[in-house]
Amino acid sequence: MMGDPVVALPEAEYRRVWDRFYKHFSFQPSMSPLKWPAIEEPVASVTWSLAALDSDPDDERLDRLVAVVEQGLSSCAGPSGTLFALDWQHTSYRFAPQEVGGPGQLAWPLSPYPDGDYFIFLAEDFRFGSFGHPWEESLCLFGEELLNVAATEVDKVLGPPIRRSGKVVGPA
Template sequence: MAMRAYRELSGDEKAVWDRFDVEFDFRPSMRRFPAITEPTPSVTWSLSGLDDDPGYVRLDRLVGFVHAGFTALAGEGSILCLDWQHPCYRVWPSLIGPENIDPPGQPGWPLSPYPDGDYFINLAEDFRFGTFGHPWEPSLCVFGSDLLGLVEADLHEVLGRAMRRDGRQVTV
């Protein structure tokens, strides 16, 4: 019997959110940025440059780089995909088809790292690496040395200069 690539969190969802709230000091707000205490190491990029991305080419590249990073780091294990105030998931990236190519019987990712109207959080089970997408800033914080080592250069190419590093504004 084939294992499903992801499943909706049920009873453990509240515990995951409670832990996230505490560990990242999550402060949801449409006006107060950042909405978390960005960990060290982390890099945060503005997503506003994607507003003029005809055909979503740069967005697709961003999503592909981040999902490839999660797939490499998770191995056969799972990660958590949290969508604020909506269903959340435990995902086994190794069971998902290649980015943008979902063969029959292989689903795509249930959530993107790009915050499409709500906070999207993707985390290692132990919270040591992940992403935090803020829909109203709009920004993407990537944290954890392992994930940054895999995606930082590619995200700089797609998104440009970072706006924050380790929670502090980057100066020119």
């Protein structure tokens, strides 16, 4: 277990984790729609458009989305697990999700909502996580375990997904 619930990744580890992320997900950051979704979305993944949040003046749906994703990530990490919180080209973190976000605790580092940059949450073994794409305005959740605990609630907040397992979902 970590001493502090949130720790900035030291430079060498930051590079190792990001290099591994680039390779594992074939990450190709781009603002161009021709190059989206920016990662090779895993077989066990679901991606939603964040457009439903555009008409959310009081941020109620956004708050619900953040809560659902954070609860799902926490649940999957388990009582003593840690996660990476990656902010593209900025400070990234290792943190204990069970020890943040509650009364009297530090806030989560970053948000599942990609506010201006790629925000990524990952299990240390990369088996589950989230990928927020700021320019596509999308959120991808991956890993069977995370999808099992969060996808139904995310559907309720954002509507039907735009992709499953990296493949475009047709109209319902």
